Structure formats: structure tokens, C-alpha cells
Amino acid sequence: MQVEITPSGIQGEIYAPASKSSMQRACAAALVRKGTSVVLNPGHSNDDLAALRVIQAMGALVQQKGDDILVINSNGIAAAADEVNCGESGLGIRMFSPLIALNTKNIRINGEGSLTTRPMDFFDDTLPKLGVTIQSNNGKLPLNIKGPLQPKNIAIDGSLSSQFLTGLLMAYAAADATDVTIVVHNLKSKPYIDLTLKVMSDFGLKVPENKNYEAFYFGKDSVAIEETAETLEYTVEGDWSGGAFLLVAGAIAGPIRIKGLDVFSTQADKAILQALMDCGCVISVQSDVIEIGPGKLKAFQFDANDCPDLFPPLVALASYCEGTTVIEGVERLTHKESNRALTLQDEFGKMGIVIELQDNLMIVKGGTGVQGAAVHSRHDHRIAMACAVAALRAEGNTHIGEAQAINKSYPDFYTHLQKLGATVSINNKSAVHE
Ligand SMILES: O=C(O)C1=C[C@@H](OP(=O)(O)O)[C@@H](O)[C@H](O)C1
Ligand SMILES: C=C(OP(=O)(O)O)C(=O)O
Known part of the structure; x- marks a missing residue:
């Protein structure tokens, strides 16, 4: 064109x-939360549509109610497919991969366009430390992973992208990380982590203590994700x-x-x-x-x-x-x-x-x-x-x-x-x- x-x-x-950063995080949080989430002002960019496809592949039910309302039902992460495509979204693949790694089965994670040449070697270094078997294509897509990811104390490098940390934070919350710290060196794009923590809080997920963007501590109290009958409403922010x-x-x-x-x-x-x-x-x-x-x-x-x-x-x-x-x-x-x-x-x-x-x-x-x-x-x-x-x-x-x-x-x-x-x-x- x-x-x-x-x-x-x-x-x-x-x-x-609508902000794709807000929308994709809402999709991830609605998948993690067990119950019905209503998403108002949903985005319809390609990255947003890819996020919706990923959460459906992970077991969520997504219903469109008119142009401006999406209803997402989830029973937690339970893969309904063994291959997931994140489209061209860097945030999508980096945020969803740790969540997908909460499954016990082998899952292939792929993407399209420029995403196929963007670096993913973070996962080769990090996921094995959390009990996940991973095979990438020399640090690029596709990724083949087999979980389940187990939250542990870990130190990561945040200088390439904040998106990997966003994924770990979501996955640690989903797995009820307790008395566990993610240490981050040289974190860049810090406000994006504020947005991640804000969306986690808006969806009632366990939110770690942010220690000056150098460490994120999940406290001693267990906050296991329970099925809830309460419908949660989230409005996607303007971009x-x-x-x-x-x-x-x-x-x-x-x-x-x-x-x-x-x-x-x-x-x-x-x-x-x-x-x-x-x-x-x-x-x-x-x-x-x-x-x-x-x-x-x-x-x-x-x-x-x-x-x-x-x-x-x-x-x-x-x-x-x-x-x-x-x-x-x-x-x-x-x-x-x-x-x-x-x-x-x-x-x-x-x-x-x-x-x-x-x-x-x-x-x-x-x-x-x-x-x-x-x-x-x-x-x-x-x-x-x-x-x-x-x-x-x-x-x-x-x-x-x-x-x-x-x-x-x-x-x-x-x-x-x-x-x-x-x-x-x-x-x-x-x-x-x-
Ligand atoms: O978390 C997000 O929504 C994003 C984080 C940023 O990436 P980096 O953390 O890689 O800078 C940004 O460039 C990207 O468009 C969206
Ligand atoms: C880099 C961008 O997005 P992502 O990393 O999520 O693909 C962007 O939107 O400019």
C-alpha cells in the first residue's frame, strides 16, 4: 500500500x-486472573490482535461485545495449543513467553516479520535457571519451551529491553512467587515497568515491591490466584x-x-x-x-x-x-x-x-x-x-x-x-x- x-x-x-502497551498487558493479566474480565476501549492494532490470539491459545475465552467491549474468561493458563504465534510484537513474545512457560507441555513460540530477527537470547540464559527447557534458533525465533517455570531468586540484565522483565513479573505473580527477588542490572525503559505493575495491581495480581528499579521483591504472603465470581473492568488507556x-x-x-x-x-x-x-x-x-x-x-x-x-x-x-x-x-x-x-x-x-x-x-x-x-x-x-x-x-x-x-x-x-x-x-x- x-x-x-x-x-x-x-x-x-x-x-x-488505544495503547497497545496497555491493551497487551491487560490481555496477559486477564489470562492470569481466574474469572471474567471486561476490557473497555480495546485496541485493534495487529499487536493487540496477536495478544488476543495468544491468550486464546493459552485457554482464555474472548468474546467481542460491540466495538468497544471485550469479555475475557480465563481459568488460568492452560495451553489449548502447542504452537503460539506472537505476530510482530516484541512486547507480545517477551511478555507471553514466561507465561507460556508455566505450562508443563512442549510449546513452540513463533512470530513474524521483523520479530524473527530481534534478539531473544535473554530466554536462553534465563529460562533454564527457572527450570524451563528452551531451544531457540541461535537466540532468535522460534523458541521451543517446556515448563513449568518456577519462580526463584534471579539476577537479570535490563539494558536491552524492559519487556523481558515485564514477562517475568507477570509469570512470577501467576505462579504466586513468595519471598523471591528479581534483581535487575541497568534497567532501561523504566516507565514501562511502572505500567506493568499498574496493570498487575488493576487486575488484583500480586505486585512486588519495586526497590528503585534494581530489585523487585515478591513478599512472604502467598497470594494464590483463586477463581473469582467477581467481574473486573479495565479500560485500556489512550496511547x-x-x-x-x-x-x-x-x-x-x-x-x-x-x-x-x-x-x-x-x-x-x-x-x-x-x-x-x-x-x-x-x-x-x-x-x-x-x-x-x-x-x-x-x-x-x-x-x-x-x-x-x-x-x-x-x-x-x-x-x-x-x-x-x-x-x-x-x-x-x-x-x-x-x-x-x-x-x-x-x-x-x-x-x-x-x-x-x-x-x-x-x-x-x-x-x-x-x-x-x-x-x-x-x-x-x-x-x-x-x-x-x-x-x-x-x-x-x-x-x-x-x-x-x-x-x-x-x-x-x-x-x-x-x-x-x-x-x-x-x-x-x-x-x-x-
Ligand atoms: O513494554 C512495552 O509496552 C514496550 C516497551 C519498550 O520496549 P523496550 O523495553 O525494549 O525499550 C517500547 O519500545 C515498546 O514499543 C513497548
Ligand atoms: C518497538 C515497538 O514495539 P515492540 O517492541 O513491542 O514490538 C514499538 O511499538 O515501537
Whole structure:
């Protein structure tokens, strides 16, 4: 699918999409909890749909009640299949694998697209220490595992991704870990762990004590997961990661009003607000709406080590900011859907924006004029969205190749831009839901 963006001003009001980080965690927690969980505002991105398929393969019953309600019934983890596909979701595979490892039977865990080349060797090192037999494809997919995982004191490395820790925390809670500590060295993306602990608490699971993100202690009291007749309701949060593209679009080509973003959320990408405040756009943050429009945009400095998904929208923003913007955290980008520092450099280079990479720093030379160009998503949803947003005030039209990559996190992205008045033409629209 190809998308063409004609430079356009945008205006009006839009709701941010559902957060896939919140939705996938809710699916995992609803699987662990024994009883009925009602999920409101469920997401429908490819990663969300993959999470729903995984929990069904693990024995949960999922029923759709209208567009906005999912009912999940679970009796706890009991594999109904011996093969599970996590789609293209890094969080999916890293969070669900330890949960799947609670089964006693052999299960093959697989994925698709960029997930097949992302590192999973964490599991080769860690799962055997917890009593799980694992065979991977040299640290990549597929994984063949045989549990059951037994929670034990363990030390892990958190520098590559927080997602492995999210999986262990969920699995330890599911297995009623008692008087057990997970020690974590050099944890990155810390706010994502806050979100994990928040969802665990919202679903009534046993929540460990967070000792300054260096150790997570499951206390002495046993909190075995009992079947409950009480229905639990969880509302999936609006997505600050997808919302960041809307906010930047507003700062470049607005004014617009964005609803559905909770300013009290633990989501890492809420940090976009700091960059927006620093760059000089016109922004008003209220509890139920954010109003945002262009101002005299100037370069800013930003530490994205703990919120790596903000790089793409920040680069789109920095392209329009006069001067040199410096963003820290490049090392966090190597193993995403693409090697994102390089793909941002390449694709924004086609649009006339110079990006330099110096160790952990990304340096964006902004305010030099953005040129419409033929760019490519590089199979990465956030690259497609960053280019689309940058195209809104470019000189000339922009064509985005393999634009359907957005389906991984934000399938309504182009239609939301259209709703805000942008001229976005979509060729081969049927590919939107490929
Ligand atoms: O837990 C999550 O929902 C996520 C954690 C982050 O990954 P890392 O912990 O690997 O940085 C982020 O990049 C990813 O998009 C979603
Ligand atoms: C890297 C991402 O997701 P995941 O790691 O869950 O695939 C992302 O959404 O940008």
C-alpha cells in the first residue's frame, strides 16, 4: 500500500488510539486472573490482535461485545495449543513467553516479520535457571519451551529491553512467587515497568515491591490466584506513543485538539510533553483535552533513553525547529522494528533533513526546509508515521511506500489525519488490514 500526503493544514478534534502497551498487558493479566474480565476501549492494532490470539491459545475465552467491549474468561493458563504465534510484537513474545512457560507441555513460540530477527537470547540464559527447557534458533525465533517455570531468586540484565522483565513479573505473580527477588542490572525503559505493575495491581495480581528499579521483591504472603465470581473492568488507556504523532502534527500543522490522553498515565511516552513545551509550540494541557498549534519552533534537547519510541515523532518535530536538536538514547534503537536511528537518518535524509549520529546522540539539523519525497516505512510503523507527519508542511507531496506498516500499532492513523483535514490519498486501501 502506498500513501500520498499533500501538504495540508489540520484542524479539529481527535481521540488518541488505544495503547497497545496497555491493551497487551491487560490481555496477559486477564489470562492470569481466574474469572471474567471486561476490557473497555480495546485496541485493534495487529499487536493487540496477536495478544488476543495468544491468550486464546493459552485457554482464555474472548468474546467481542460491540466495538468497544471485550469479555475475557480465563481459568488460568492452560495451553489449548502447542504452537503460539506472537505476530510482530516484541512486547507480545517477551511478555507471553514466561507465561507460556508455566505450562508443563512442549510449546513452540513463533512470530513474524521483523520479530524473527530481534534478539531473544535473554530466554536462553534465563529460562533454564527457572527450570524451563528452551531451544531457540541461535537466540532468535522460534523458541521451543517446556515448563513449568518456577519462580526463584534471579539476577537479570535490563539494558536491552524492559519487556523481558515485564514477562517475568507477570509469570512470577501467576505462579504466586513468595519471598523471591528479581534483581535487575541497568534497567532501561523504566516507565514501562511502572505500567506493568499498574496493570498487575488493576487486575488484583500480586505486585512486588519495586526497590528503585534494581530489585523487585515478591513478599512472604502467598497470594494464590483463586477463581473469582467477581467481574473486573479495565479500560485500556489512550496511547501516548501514537498520540505523540498527533501532538507533533498539531505543533507543525495545527491547531488541533486531542482527547483521550491521561496526563496521569505511567506511560513512558507522556514525556513528549516536555519536548513540546521546550520547542515553543502553542500548547495547553487540560485534564480532558490537549490543544496544540504551531509557534516559532526552536531546537530542543531531550533524553529518550527511557522512552525510545519517541525518537520518530521527535525527529519529525525537530525537522521544523530552527537550529540543532540533540536527542539522547540512540543505543536503544538498534533492535526495534527497524534499526531506527539509521532508518530515520535515511528516510528523513530523502526529505532534506540532515541527521548525524554520534555515539548515543542523534543530532537533527532543523529549520532548513522539509522536502516532499518518495520515502519508505522500512516495515516500521513509527517510520511511516514520522514521515507522514513531517510531510504535512513539506515543499511538495510525499509518497510513503509500504505505508500499511502502521497497522502494528495505529491502524486508524491515516484516516485520523484525513479526519483532521489533511489530504492523504491511500492506494490499495485493502492492504490496510493485511
Ligand atoms: O513494554 C512495552 O509496552 C514496550 C516497551 C519498550 O520496549 P523496550 O523495553 O525494549 O525499550 C517500547 O519500545 C515498546 O514499543 C513497548
Ligand atoms: C518497538 C515497538 O514495539 P515492540 O517492541 O513491542 O514490538 C514499538 O511499538 O515501537
